[in-house]
Amino acid sequence: MRLTIADLKKGEKGVITDSSSEDIPLKLLEMGCLPGNEVRLLQLAPFADPMYLNVNDSFLAIRKETASLIVIEKIDE
Amino acid sequence: MSKQLNVALIGNPNTGKTSVFNALTGLNQKVGNYPGITVDKKQGICKLSRGVKAHILDLPGTYSLNASSLDENVVIELLLNKNDKDYPDVAIIVSDVENLKRNLLLFTQIKDLKIPTILVINMSDLMIRKGITLDIKLLEEKFHTKIALVSTRKNSGITELKQLIESYKTISTESCLDTTSIDEDYFESLQKAFPNQDVYKLWLVITQDANFGKITRQELDVSKFKTKSNQELKRLQQKEAIKRYQFINAILKEGQTIDRSKATGLRSKLDRLLIHKVWGYVIFFLILLTIFQAIYDWATFPMDLIDTTFASLAGWVKDTFHGGGMVTDLVAEGIVSGIGGIVIFIPQIAFLFLFISILEESGYMSRVVFLMDRVMRRFGLSGKSLVPLISGTACAIPAVMATRNIENWKERLITILVVPFTTCSARLPVYLIIIALVIPEGSIIGLSYQALTLMALYLLGFGMAIFSAYILDRILKTKHKTFFVVEMPNYKLPLLKNVLITVIEKTKTFVFEAGKIILAISIILWVLASYGPGDKFNNAESYIETTTHQTSYERNDQIAAFKLEHSYIGIIGKTIEPLIKPLGYDWKVGIGLVASFAAREVFVGTLATIYSVGSASEGENIDTIKTKMANETYADGTKVFTLASGISLLLFYAFAMQCMSTLAIVKRETKSWKWPILQLIGMTAIAYICALIAFQFLK
Ligand SMILES: Nc1nc2c(ncn2[C@@H]2O[C@H](COP(=O)(O)OP(=O)(O)O)[C@@H](O)[C@H]2O)c(=O)[nH]1
Numbered sequence: 015m016r017l018t019i020a021d022l023k024k025g026e027k028g029v030i031t032d033s034s035s036e037d038i039p040l041k042l043l044e045m046g047c048l049p050g051n052e053v054r055l056l057q058l059a060p061f062a063d064p065m066y067l068n069v070n071d072s073f074l075a076i077r078k079e080t081a082s083l084i085v086i087e088k089i090d091e
Numbered sequence: 092m093s094k095q096l097n098v099a100l101i102g103n104p105n106t107g108k109t110s111v112f113n114a115l116t117g118l119n120q121k122v123g124n125y126p127g128i129t130v131d132k133k134q135g136i137c138k139l140s141r142g143v144k145a146h147i148l149d150l151p152g153t154y155s156l157n158a159s160s161l162d163e164n165v166v167i168e169l170l171l172n173k174n175d176k177d178y179p180d181v182a183i184i185v186s187d188v189e190n191l192k193r194n195l196l197l198f199t200q201i202k203d204l205k206i207p208t209i210l211v212i213n214m215s216d217l218m219i220r221k222g223i224t225l226d227i228k229l230l231e232e233k234f235h236t237k238i239a240l241v242s243t244r245k246n247s248g249i250t251e252l253k254q255l256i257e258s259y260k261t262i263s264t265e266s267c268l269d270t271t272s273i274d275e276d277y278f279e280s281l282q283k284a285f286p287n288q289d290v291y292k293l294w295l296v297i298t299q300d301a302n303f304g305k306i307t308r309q310e311l312d313v314s315k316f317k318t319k320s321n322q323e324l325k326r327l328q329q330k331e332a333i334k335r336y337q338f339i340n341a342i343l344k345e346g347q348t349i350d351r352s353k354a355t356g357l358r359s360k361l362d363r364l365l366i367h368k369v370w371g372y373v374i375f376f377l378i379l380l381t382i383f384q385a386i387y388d389w390a391t392f393p394m395d396l397i398d399t400t401f402a403s404l405a406g407w408v409k410d411t412f413h414g415g416g417m418v419t420d421l422v423a424e425g426i427v428s429g430i431g432g433i434v435i436f437i438p439q440i441a442f443l444f445l446f447i448s449i450l451e452e453s454g455y456m457s458r459v460v461f462l463m464d465r466v467m468r469r470f471g472l473s474g475k476s477l478v479p480l481i482s483g484t485a486c487a488i489p490a491v492m493a494t495r496n497i498e499n500w501k502e503r504l505i506t507i508l509v510v511p512f513t514t515c516s517a518r519l520p521v522y523l524i525i526i527a528l529v530i531p532e533g534s535i536i537g538l539s540y541q542a543l544t545l546m547a548l549y550l551l552g553f554g555m556a557i558f559s560a561y562i563l564d565r566i567l568k569t570k571h572k573t574f575f576v577v578e579m580p581n582y583k584l585p586l587l588k589n590v591l592i593t594v595i596e597k598t599k600t601f602v603f604e605a606g607k608i609i610l611a612i613s614i615i616l617w618v619l620a621s622y623g624p625g626d627k628f629n630n631a632e633s634y635i636e637t638t639t640h641q642t643s644y645e646r647n648d649q650i651a652a653f654k655l656e657h658s659y660i661g662i663i664g665k666t667i668e669p670l671i672k673p674l675g676y677d678w679k680v681g682i683g684l685v686a687s688f689a690a691r692e693v694f695v696g697t698l699a700t701i702y703s704v705g706s707a708s709e710g711e712n713i714d715t716i717k718t719k720m721a722n723e724t725y726a727d728g729t730k731v732f733t734l735a736s737g738i739s740l741l742l743f744y745a746f747a748m749q750c751m752s753t754l755a756i757v758k759r760e761t762k763s764w765k766w767p768i769l770q771l772i773g774m775t776a777i778a779y780i781c782a783l784i785a786f787q788f789l790k
Pocket residue numbers: 102103104105106107108109110111152213214215216217241242243244245451452453583584585586589
């Protein structure tokens with residue numbers, strides 16, 4: 015099954031495998047949402063949206079709809 | 092004339108550009124606007140040695156040269172246009188030592204424009220605590236640049252930075268990434284088509300067009316060279332970002348070490364509390380309460396002081412230049428009270444921006460955005476709309492200005508359009524007098540009816556704002572895609588200097604922007620009220636009978652009221668009477684409505700004149716107007732102010748767009764008359780209909 019950032023649970027970590035969807039804002043790519051980078055879900059707002067992430071040493075909040083476009087592989091710790 | 096060189100401060104948001112700017116220029120700065128758009132342009136002068144002056148420009152924060160908001164677009168437009176008078180001789184990239192990797196992306200892009208570039212690594216005071224060490228020599232060499240390790244908080248590194256600026260000619264302009272390596276076929280053919288142009292610049296112009304719409308000042312026509320779809324361009328941009336990070340990571344691996352165990356848990360500890368599903372909202376609510384307390388309670392003291400000062404100033408002008416006739420009256424009643432009407436808002440605006448800038452500086456504001464985004468989105472707003480909506484309770488003007496950092500145009504527009512529904516402080520005096528007049532005094536479970544009514548009006552304003560946002564969200568169509576990326580910055584103790592400069596700057600903008608309109612309208616209204624056609628206005632004295640048991644004050648008040656009735660504004664009031672009659676108002680209230688266009692609180696003063704209590708002494712003034720209004724009847728003996736007409740008037744003031752200054756600011760921020768006109772018509776129609784229904788139903 016295709017896993018995305020939106021499937022992460024609080025505290026879980028993954029590594030980005032694909033972020034080439036046209037609907038991902040370029041800004042997000044430039045902040046480091048690029049293949050190969052690790053991403054950790056730090057916290058969720060009520061209704062799991064927006065999502066608070068740590069990626070590429072940056073701390074960002076993005077909406078769930080965007081998060082569901084960024085494909086990852088889960089890393090178990 | 093001494094030599095001057097242009098310096099541009101560029102960097103990600105929150106890296107300390109403004110702090111560096113303040114450190115370089117002190118109070119030697121001014122804020123203007125970029126022509127045609129509404130992004131603040133901060134400029135200042137920094138004195139270097141030997142009479143050299145550096146002209147410093149603080150550019151809006153940007154994550155890259157690919158603009159995604161108006162603010163960011165300013166940066167790219169400037170850097171693509173060598174003929175711009177602000178085009179930098181040297182660029183300073185301000186970066187945050189904790190986030191060097193991401194900050195360097197922008198740095199490599201600027202380097203590739205072949206502009207001499209200095210890298211400021213700011214917040215060096217945090218290095219020890221965060222376990223960061225840097226090999227500056229190596230970084231300078233690999234990035235072909237000069238580095239200043241700065242802490243604006245500890246005031247270190249600024250002298251070194253000034254020296255680097257002075258010797259900018261020695262800085263290498265070698266680029267970081269060979270653009271062609273992204274896609275050789277494409278870029279080689281691009282270069283062939285424009286042999287005299289720099290290929291990276293060409294690339295920026297092409298993608299800028301694709302990202303953000305027209306570059307207005309572009310010198311190149313690349314439209315013939317659109318051989319790739321937007322999807323393909325996006326792929327290349329992603330590839331470019333990957334390549335840049337590869338370059339940066341390789342260097343940082345050698346030049347930077349981070350001891351992760353040192354990273355203190357302040358962020359996660361505070362986050363656990365401040366964006367907690369319950370406590371997060373409780374804390375935010377308490378902060379809001381404090382802000383309200385400041386605006387409506389603490390600010391009243393200086394406001395009363397300003398009020399009495401201007402009243403006595405107007406009196407002084409009248410007494411001192413007694414023989415001045417019309418000019419004296421214009422100065423005393425038009426200009427002095429007009430200026431007073433602006434100055435009176437300064438305490439509230441200053442308090443508001445004091446809080447907002449503390450919340451922003453500390454990093455808390457992003458947490459509020461995070462907490463509120465989901466709720467606000469349902470109504471077509473964004474988490475970022477909350478600050479404007481809160482600011483609106485002081486005044487809609489700074490609130491509209493505060494929408495600038497909402498990237499999404501549609502969300503920003505909706506925020507601007509609905510903000511004037513929130514209960515601004517100019518409505519308060521109107522509410523207070525009408526509530527006192529028509530709402531009975533009793534109380535229910537310890538809460539007075541009058542206080543409850545006031546609270547209901549606040550909720551009503553806020554509710555109407557949200558409701559109309561919801562409607563507008565359905566109606567408005569835009570081609571802009573929604574996106575939402577919010578950086579969650581580190582928590583910081585706000586720098587007092589930065590906070591104060593923001594407060595002063597915003598207050599100044601308000602005073603001058605709104606001030607000139609309020610002043611102009613006050614003067615127009617004064618003229619309309621001071622002149623009238625025909626004998627009744629000009630010989631009012633002979634129409635008023637003298638009765639024996641009357642003091643001269645009472646007689647003067649009566650004459651003033653008679654004159655006002657027959658002045659131009661009185662005529663306007665009578666002309667609109669048929670229109671407002673169904674709402675339960677007579678022509679006297681009509682005059683008050685017209686006068687409210689200067690600022691709503693003028694309503695009270697105007698009524699004071701109409702009900703001829705103009706010269707009643709300060710303290711009893713409100714009570715006297717109240718009594719007069721309460722006794723006011725129509726010809727057939729029915730009362731003018733009843734529960735029905737009072738509620739109708741409250742609703743009218745709650746919803747109607749009566750503030751010219753707000754309309755002017757909306758025009759400026761949306762760059763079109765379309766939106767302010769829509770606001771004027773839409774809001775006033777809603778107000779009219781609600782007031783009509785209320786009156787007809789309650790009467
Ligand atoms: N610890 C520390 N904080 C700083 C320093 N310089 C700026 N800041 C803080 O960083 C935040 C952002 O600063 P600001 O100048 O507004 O950044 P801008 O958004 O780039 O203009 C503020 O909270 C500043 O107080 C510094 O040298 N050390």
